[in-house]
Amino acid sequence: MGEPEAGGGEAPGRGHALAMDTLATLILIFVGAALINNFVLHYFVGICPFLGVSRRVDTAFGMGCAVTFVISIAALLNWTFTYFVLRPGAPLPAWVWAAAGGDPATQVDLSVLSYIIYIFVIASSVQLVEMYVRKFFPPLYRSFGVYLPLITTNCAILFACLEIMKHMQDPTKVWGLHEALALAVGGGIGFTLAISLMAGIREELDLCEVPRPLKGAGIALIVAGIMAMAFMGFTGVDKGVHAALSALLR
Amino acid sequence: MPSDQPTALERFINGILPENPIYRQLLGMCPVLAVTNGMKPAMTMAAATAFVLICANVMVSLIRGLLKPHLRILVFTLTIATFVTIADRLLAAYVYDMSKQLGPYVPLIIVNCIIISRCEICASKQGAGVAIADAFGMSLGFALALASIATVREILGSGTWLGLPVLPAGWPGWGIMVLPPGAFLTLGLLLGMAEWASQRRAAVKRQGGGTR
Numbered sequence: 001m002g003e004p005e006a007g008g009g010e011a012p013g014r015g016h017a018l019a020m021d022t023l024a025t026l027i028l029i030f031v032g033a034a035l036i037n038n039f040v041l042h043y044f045v046g047i048c049p050f051l052g053v054s055r056r057v058d059t060a061f062g063m064g065c066a067v068t069f070v071i072s073i074a075a076l077l078n079w080t081f082t083y084f085v086l087r088p089g090a091p092l093p094a095w096v097w098a099a100a101g102g103d104p105a106t107q108v109d110l111s112v113l114s115y116i117i118y119i120f121v122i123a124s125s126v127q128l129v130e131m132y133v134r135k136f137f138p139p140l141y142r143s144f145g146v147y148l149p150l151i152t153t154n155c156a157i158l159f160a161c162l163e164i165m166k167h168m169q170d171p172t173k174v175w176g177l178h179e180a181l182a183l184a185v186g187g188g189i190g191f192t193l194a195i196s197l198m199a200g201i202r203e204e205l206d207l208c209e210v211p212r213p214l215k216g217a218g219i220a221l222i223v224a225g226i227m228a229m230a231f232m233g234f235t236g237v238d239k240g241v242h243a244a245l246s247a248l249l250r
Numbered sequence: 251m252p253s254d255q256p257t258a259l260e261r262f263i264n265g266i267l268p269e270n271p272i273y274r275q276l277l278g279m280c281p282v283l284a285v286t287n288g289m290k291p292a293m294t295m296a297a298a299t300a301f302v303l304i305c306a307n308v309m310v311s312l313i314r315g316l317l318k319p320h321l322r323i324l325v326f327t328l329t330i331a332t333f334v335t336i337a338d339r340l341l342a343a344y345v346y347d348m349s350k351q352l353g354p355y356v357p358l359i360i361v362n363c364i365i366i367s368r369c370e371i372c373a374s375k376q377g378a379g380v381a382i383a384d385a386f387g388m389s390l391g392f393a394l395a396l397a398s399i400a401t402v403r404e405i406l407g408s409g410t411w412l413g414l415p416v417l418p419a420g421w422p423g424w425g426i427m428v429l430p431p432g433a434f435l436t437l438g439l440l441l442g443m444a445e446w447a448s449q450r451r452a453a454v455k456r457q458g459g460g461t462r
Contacts, residue, residue: 119361158360218441
């Protein structure tokens with residue numbers, strides 16, 4: 001939808017300029033996912049933990065870190081699957097197709113399987129991360145162990161994978177791993193930012209007199225609405241960032 | 251054990267208002283906020299969710315004897331993902347524009363907590379008949395909740411309802427209502443109203459309780 005238009009056009013063709021251009025694209029994707037199109041306040045994904053785990057700042061921050069961690073791992077694994085197996089024109093199914101004696105001119109497209117593969121990868125990577133963290137980092141496990149199993153059904157993870165998939169449908173312009181990870185980490189940090197801000201506001205709200213029917217989720221949603229208005233102020237920042245970056249990196 | 255489970259009729263009625271997934275259980279908030287800027291996308295979303303919920307509930311109920319406790323969530327998720335893929339392809343084939351407009355929110359039905367919670371609470375314990383009744387009740391409750399929010403947002407935001415003009419032509423249209431903040435504000439206020447009504451009812455009856 002509102003993804004920042006990737007990459008400026010004026011790369012003069014030299015290697016250095018190309019690297020700078022890649023860097024600028026990554027920064028734009030990152031800022032876009034974290035602030036301009038914040039996962040929670042613009043796309044409404046991850047609302048359940050945003051309302052459920054935002055009563056205290058430290059638990060909210062722990063949840064945000066857990067989500068950022070899992071979102072990066074899921075993006076890494078799902079980018080790999082999408083690049084090699086699922087996207088139109090992926091190498092692996094084409095190789096199998098040719099080996100089975102199929103017509104090499106046919107393009108094999110397995111993207112209809114992507115939802116099932118993604119959710120399977122997310123569910124199993126959450127399980128693996130949980131076991132790994134429990135075994136090797138017990139203090140970390142105690143601090144966000146409770147939230148880890150809940151993350152499987154956190155829409156933000158699947159949403160990040162779907163956004164990455166959207167940018168891999170066109171075989172001429174496929175996102176690389178670095179771009180996918182920039183989106184995932186940006187989205188995770190944006191989620192952490194939103195949920196921590198929310199928890200800070202709710203800690204103060206506990207001291208206020210809220211009308212009885214609005215206590216709990218009602219007032220939280222209204223606060224979120226006001227926060228979403230504030231985040232709308234970031235609209236258009238990507239153009240400024242792009243101009244500043246191209247001036248800086250020239 | 252099965253004797254103290256609710257019957258099909260109770261399941262059906264519970265889903266509509268007493269245990270409404272949005273207003274009483276606060277489940278599945280993402281689509282509720284994301285697709286309610288108009289009645290048409292909201293109703294398409296409600297239909298797609300109903301399809302997936304009914305199919306998944308029946309399927310899980312039929313295979314409930316084979317479920318292993320530690321793998322059941324994974325089985326639920328994969329069943330749901332299969333039906334979501336079918337729903338997504340059907341939408342793309344027959345209502346392409348709407349499918350484009352709903353975008354990622356159709357695949358996000360997979361992680362809609364309502365469906366997983368119904369599989370866990372009802373379908374994995376009771377027979378297919380009860381599971382169908384439960385799924386219909388919950389879908390109806392979900393559709394009603396979506397419709398209530400979409401009605402407020404579409405009428406105030408663009409002065410139309412299901413695309414038909416309802417407010418006078420001079421209505422300026424509150425742009426904020428169709429933008430993300432309007433979704434949060436509308437849902438927050440409607441939740442407050444639902445809570446107020448149930449508190450009033452409880453005060454009249456002089457008995458506490460309710461699901462939450």
